[in-house]
Amino acid sequence: MSKQKLSFQAEVAQLLHLVTHSLYSNREIFLRELISNASDACDKLRFEALNNASLYEDAPELEVRIAVDKAARTLTITDNGIGLSQQEAIDNLGTIAKSGTREFVGKLSGEQKADAQLIGQFGVGFYSGFIVADRISVESRRAGLPAAEGVRWSSTGTGDFEVEAIDRAARGTSVILHLRDDAADYLEGWQIRQIVGKYSDHISLPIKMEKEEWKEGENDQPGEMVKTGEWETVNQASALWTRPKKDITDEQYTSFYQQISHDPEAPLSWSHNKVEGSTEYTQLLYLPGKAPHDLYNREKVAGVKLYVKRVFIMDDADSLMPGYLRFVQGVVDSADLPLNVSRELLQESRDVKAIREGCTKRVLSMIEDLAKHEVAADGADDDAKAKAGRFSSFYKEFGPVLKEGLTEDFSNRERIAKLLRYASTTTDSVSVSFADYKARMKDGQEAIYYITADTLAAAQNSPQLEVFRKKGIEVLLMTDRVDEWALGYVHEFDGTPLQSVAKGQFDLGKLQDEAEKKAAEEAAESFKPVLAKLKEALKDKALDVRVTTRLVDSPACLVVQDGGMSMQLARMLKQAGQKMPDTKPTLEVNAEHALVKKLDGSVHFNDLAHILFDQALLAEGGLPDDPAAYVKRVNALLV
Ligand code: ADP
Numbered sequence: 252m253s254k255q256k257l258s259f260q261a262e263v264a265q266l267l268h269l270v271t272h273s274l275y276s277n278r279e280i281f282l283r284e285l286i287s288n289a290s291d292a293c294d295k296l297r298f299e300a301l302n303n304a305s306l307y308e309d310a311p312e313l314e315v316r317i318a319v320d321k322a323a324r325t326l327t328i329t330d331n332g333i334g335l336s337q338q339e340a341i342d343n344l345g346t347i348a349k350s351g352t353r354e355f356v357g358k359l360s361g362e363q364k365a366d367a368q369l370i371g372q373f374g375v376g377f378y379s380g381f382i383v384a385d386r387i388s389v390e391s392r393r394a395g396l397p398a399a400e401g402v403r404w405s406s407t408g409t410g411d412f413e414v415e416a417i418d419r420a421a422r423g424t425s426v427i428l429h430l431r432d433d434a435a436d437y438l439e440g441w442q443i444r445q446i447v448g449k450y451s452d453h454i455s456l457p458i459k460m461e462k463e464e465w466k467e468g469e470n471d472q473p474g475e476m477v478k479t480g481e482w483e484t485v486n487q488a489s490a491l492w493t494r495p496k497k498d499i500t501d502e503q504y505t506s507f508y509q510q511i512s513h514d515p516e517a518p519l520s521w522s523h524n525k526v527e528g529s530t531e532y533t534q535l536l537y538l539p540g541k542a543p544h545d546l547y548n549r550e551k552v553a554g555v556k557l558y559v560k561r562v563f564i565m566d567d568a569d570s571l572m573p574g575y576l577r578f579v580q581g582v583v584d585s586a587d588l589p590l591n592v593s594r595e596l597l598q599e600s601r602d603v604k605a606i607r608e609g610c611t612k613r614v615l616s617m618i619e620d621l622a623k624h625e626v627a628a629d630g631a632d633d634d635a636k637a638k639a640g641r642f643s644s645f646y647k648e649f650g651p652v653l654k655e656g657l658t659e660d661f662s663n664r665e666r667i668a669k670l671l672r673y674a675s676t677t678t679d680s681v682s683v684s685f686a687d688y689k690a691r692m693k694d695g696q697e698a699i700y701y702i703t704a705d706t707l708a709a710a711q712n713s714p715q716l717e718v719f720r721k722k723g724i725e726v727l728l729m730t731d732r733v734d735e736w737a738l739g740y741v742h743e744f745d746g747t748p749l750q751s752v753a754k755g756q757f758d759l760g761k762l763q764d765e766a767e768k769k770a771a772e773e774a775a776e777s778f779k780p781v782l783a784k785l786k787e788a789l790k791d792k793a794l795d796v797r798v799t800t801r802l803v804d805s806p807a808c809l810v811v812q813d814g815g816m817s818m819q820l821a822r823m824l825k826q827a828g829q830k831m832p833d834t835k836p837t838l839e840v841n842a843e844h845a846l847v848k849k850l851d852g853s854v855h856f857n858d859l860a861h862i863l864f865d866q867a868l869l870a871e872g873g874l875p876d877d878p879a880a881y882v883k884r885v886n887a888l889l890v
Contacts, residue, residue, distance in 0.1 A: 252337050252402075252414070252415065252416040253415065253416075254413060254414070254415035255413065255414055255415070256411055256412075256413050257341060257345055257411060257412055257413075257414065258345075258410060258411045259345055259346075259406075259410060259411060259412065260345060260346040260347060262346075262347045263345065263346060263347055263378070264409075264410060266347070266378055267378055267381055267408045267409070270378050270379060270381045270382055270408070271381050271382070271408055278382050278383055278434070279446045279449075279450075280379060280382075280450070281379040281380050281382045281383055281428075282328075282437075282443070282446050282447070282450065282451075283446075283450035283451060283510070284376045284377065284379045284380075285328045285376075285377070285379075285380060285426055286315060286328065286447070286450070286451045286454060286458060287376070287451075287454070287510075288376055288377060288426075289315045289328060289329075289330035289332060289424070289426075289456075290315065290330075290332075290451075290454045290455075290456050291332075292330050292332025292333045292334070292423065292424060293313040293314075293315075293330055293331070293332035293333075293456055294332075294562075294563040295332060295333040296313065296331075296332045296333040296334075296394055296423075297313065297562055297563070298562070298563070298564070299333065299394070300394075301590050303395075305395070306333075306394040306395050307394075308394065308422055310331050310421075310422065313330075313331060313332065313456055314330070314331060314456060314457045314458070314459055315328065315329065315330045315454075315456055315457070315458045315459065316328075316329045316330075316458075316459045316460070316482065317329075317443055317447070317458065317459070317460050317485075318460070318461065319437070319438050319439070319440060319443065320438075321438050323429075324429065324430050324435070324438065325427050325428060325429055325430065326383075326384075326427075326428045326430060326437050326438065326443070327425055327426065327427045327428070328425070328426045328428075329421075329423065329424070329425040329426075330423045330424055331421065331422055331423035332394075332422075332423050332424065333393065333394050333423070334391045334392050334393040334394050334396075334422055334423045334424055335389070335391040335392075335393055335402060335404075335424060336393040336396060336400065336402065337400065337402040337414065337416060339393065340389065340391060340402045340404045340414055341404075341414055344377060344389065344404055344412070345412060377426075378408075380426065380428050381408035383428060383430055383431060383434035383437055384408075384428035384429050384430055384431060384434070385407060385408070385429060385430075385431045386405065386406070386407050386408075386429040387405065387406060387408070387426065387427065387428055387429070388403060388404065388405035388426075388427045388429075389402075389403070389404040389405070389424060389425070389426050389427070390402070390403050390404075390417060390419055390424070390425045390427070391404075391419070391423065391424040391425070392419040392420075392421065392422055392423070393422075394422045394423075398418050398419055398420050399416070399418055400416070401416065401417040401418055401419030402414060402415070402416060402417060402419075403415050403416075403417045440460060440461075440463050440476065443460065444460065444485050447460075447485050447486050448485070448486065449506065450506070450509075450510060451486055451510070452486045452487045452503070452506065453486075453487060453489075453490065453491040453503070453506070453507045453510060454486060454488070454510075455488065455489060455490040455561065456488060457484040457486065457488040458484065458485055458486045458488065459482040459483060459484050459485065460482065460483065460485050461478045461479065461480065461481065461482055461483075462478070462479045462480075462481045462482070462483050463476040463477060463478055463479065464476065464477060464479055490558075490561055490582075490584075491503060491504075491507045491535070492523065492533050492535040492582050492584060493533065493561060493584070496523055499523070504518075504521055504523070505517045505518065507535075508521065508537045508539075508580060511554075511556065511580060511581070511582070512537070512539060512554065512580040514539055514540075514541065514543075514580075516539075516540050516541060517540065518537040518538055518539055518540060518580070519538040519539065519540050519621065519641050519644070519645055520537070520538050520617050520620070520621060520638070520641070521535065521536065521537045521538070521581075521617075522534070522535075522536050522613050522614075522616075522617050523535045523536075524613065526609055529605070530585075530587055530601075530602045530605040530606060530609075531585070531586040531587055532583055532584060532585040532586060532587070532606055532609075533582075533583070533584045534581065534582070534583050534606075534609070534610055534613060535581050535582045536555070536579055536580070536581035536610060536613060536614055536617070537579065537580045537581050538578075538579065538614070538617055538618070538621070538645060539554075539578060539579075539580055539648075540644065540645075540648070541648060542578060542648040542649060542652075543578065546577070546578060546649075546652060554572075554577065554578065554579055554580035554581065555571045555572050555579060555580065555581050555582065555583055555610070556581070556582050556583070557571060557583055557584075557585070557588075557597075558582060558583070558584040558585070559584070559585050559586075559588045559589070559590050559592065560584070560585075560586060560590070561584060562590055564588075564590070564592060565594070570594075570597045570598050570603050570607060571583050571603065571606060571607055571610060572607065572610055572611070572614075573607065573611055573656070573659055573660055574655065574659060575652055575653060575654075575655040575656035575659055575660065575667075576610075576611060576614050576652075576653075576656070577652070578648075578649050578652060579610075579614050583606055583610065585602065585606065587602045588600065588602055588603070611660065611663060612663075615663060615666050615667070615670075618642075618645065618653075618670055619666070619669075619670065620638070621638060621641045621642040621645055622642045622670060624638035624639060624641070624642070625638075625639060625640065625641070625642040625643060626639060627639035643672075643681075643682070646672055646681065647681075650671070650672065650681070650731070651731045651732070651733050653667060653670060653671070654667075654671060654731065654733045654734065654737040655733060655737065657737040657738070657740045657741055658736065658737055658739075658740045664740070664741065668685060668741055668744055669684065669685070669686065670684075671684065671685065672684055673701070673727040673728060673729055674707060674710075674727070674728045674730070675688070675725050675726060675727045675728055676711070676716060676719065676720065676725055676726045676728065677691075677725050679707065683725075683727060685699060685744040685745070686744075686745070688725060688727060689744070689745065689747055691725055692725075692747075693722075693723070693724055693762060695760070695761030695762050696724065696760075696761075696762055697747070697748070697760050697761065698747065698748050698749065698750035698760075699727065699744060699747050699748070699749045699750065700719060700724065700725070700726045700727065700750055700751075700752050701726060701727035701728070701729055701738070701749060701750070701751060701752065702715060702716065702726055702727070702728060702729065702751065702752050702753055703729045703730070703734050703735045703738075703751070703753075703817055703819065703820070704728070704729070704730055704819060704871075704872065705730065705819055705872060706730055707728060707730050709730075709871075709872050710728035710729070710730055711728065712870075713753070713808075713870070713871060714802055714804075714805035714807075714808040714867075714870055714871075715752045715753045715801055715802075715808055715810070716752065717801065717802050717803035717804055717805060718757075718759070718800060718801045718802065718803055719752065720803070721803050722759070722762060724759075724762065726752055732823065735816075735817055735819075735820045736820070738751075751817070752801070753808075753810055753811070753817060753871070754810060754811050754812065754813050754814070754815060754817070755810065755811075755812060755813030755814075756813075757799050757800060757801040757810075757839070759800075763800070767800065771798070771800045774798060774842040774843070775797075775798040775842070778798050778840075778842045780851075781850055781851050782796055782797065782798065782840075784850075784856065784860075785838070785840070785850070785860050785863075788856065788857050788860040788861070789838060789860055789861070789864055792835060792838075792861075792864050792876075793809075793835055793836065793837060793838040793864060794812075794834075794835040794836060794837050795837040795838070796837070796838045796839075796840065797837065797838075797839055797840075798839070798840055798841075798842045799839035799840065799841065801839065802839070802840075802841035802844070803841075805841060805844070805867075805870065806840065806841055806844040806845075806846040806847050806863060806866075807838055807839060807840045807841065807844075807847070807863045807864070807866070807867045808838075808839050808867050808870065808871070809836040809837065809838060809839070809864075809867045809868060809871060810836060810837050810839055811834070811836050811837070812837070815834065816834075818836060818868075818871060818872075818873055819871070819872060821834070822872075822873065838863070838864055838867060840863065846859070846863070847863070850863075855887075855888060858884045858887060858888060859888075861880075861881070861884055862881070862884050862885060862888070865881045
């Protein structure tokens, strides 16, 4: 291969522009990114070598070396991992293959601080070298290829890059950063050591640097650090999760989390355990403080990495965690799985099933623990005080995802239900649990009442709540899109049925006294002839028309059958392009309302009937089938 000049893919050019022009707030992350690439390259080699040990050639000890050359003003990061072939150098360092990074570029706001945070989250890797370098050369040889098939890639980080064939005896990759004038700090060995300690202590690979010694200057010359030719390991180089808990500080747990999650913030909590028994594994699991940008992306990769006997196997082992806990970050290291385990095998493995169950239970206990400490008791210890308020911030970020668990994880449904919180007619804050609700139920109340709506305001203003307000009965207000679907799987809590106030026949049971019941029956009886006419007038729109006592101020409302889909959900699914059967709602009227009383004998009966129906539809957030006809009818009456 002769020397060729190639252009970066447009997205790379865009990314490079950002990297070189605005990422100054946290420059040192470039080293974390390059070390992490080097470590990935070693993981890949180890993995491929499982089936082909000759790939180790004569260097089975995997390591990363960092060298500074003050005279040449270069910083070089060398690994003896899998390396790059000539074509791989062109493909991997000239285009952005990962959809995640492309998405990253799409999200850039142009605002420096926000973008810098984003880059942390996405970890755009290799290109971050251009934060400190005005030219980068990469020299590499892929494991297994002959020395003559080495490659040199180089670029100044603007429109294009060059590649050429080189001879390279050593397997693996050297990334040579030609430092910018303002990045001379990174030529100081101690500076690099400090950054390695901060970000890469837990990389399980040794990161080595040449030992330096202080040498006094001669003849009044200042002294300086000189290299000794001896390489020493500058990181802990042991996988954090393999160390005993008591030897690990909170800072170390936190920095490990930041390293694996790319989240610059601290986690809300973590749990580190060695599980013994029929399946042996170590779990180190974290609850993040913030939802990742792709939490609702169906293809989101799971956050738990799988290791087998300390060998990294895969990043996105989604069989280790159920979907509704996909936000959990961490590591599982199994002692039992075979090293060459494949994705297919993972899905069938009984060990994996046991690990998944164990991890699920562990995460639920972590969340329960936060819930328990949400409010710090008087005289609480520091640990408990630190946990206060964390549950609500967890719930704000991940509550809707947790609710998916009701539909997915039957064996833990009760535990999940206990963790759920809602707003209610007594509080706007999303803080009421089913248990809180039950404790406040009125004498004679037999159900937990709730309503689902698109927004809190829509829920609060819904006519179905009128009688509950009047009687001072609390109703849970559910406003997450997932709520109705999730509640389809839960019919009771701790023996008390859940009842939507917008579904089915209205029956307050013992909460209504005999006199009220009697009055309602009488009203219904005397209203019968009008009802029959209403049914006839609305036969295309309403399944049924009946008198209700659920309304106080409104003339009418719409309800669906018990167990049926609410009208909001039906609308939502329709909008999403799903075919929905045309089910009609039932119109319920308030026989005490002046407008309803007017119906009897009115010359406008037909118009009034339709207006009643359409207004009930408007009140719950829908639109009349024929808005123009509705307006015409109202106007006719207004005139
Ligand atoms: P990412 O690591 O997130 O995929 P990068 O931009 O950091 O993105 O790297 C792009 C690709 O370049 C990597 O996926 C990998 O294939 C290759 N690469 C980067 N650094 C190395 C290295 N030290 N050894 C081998 N391949 C590397």
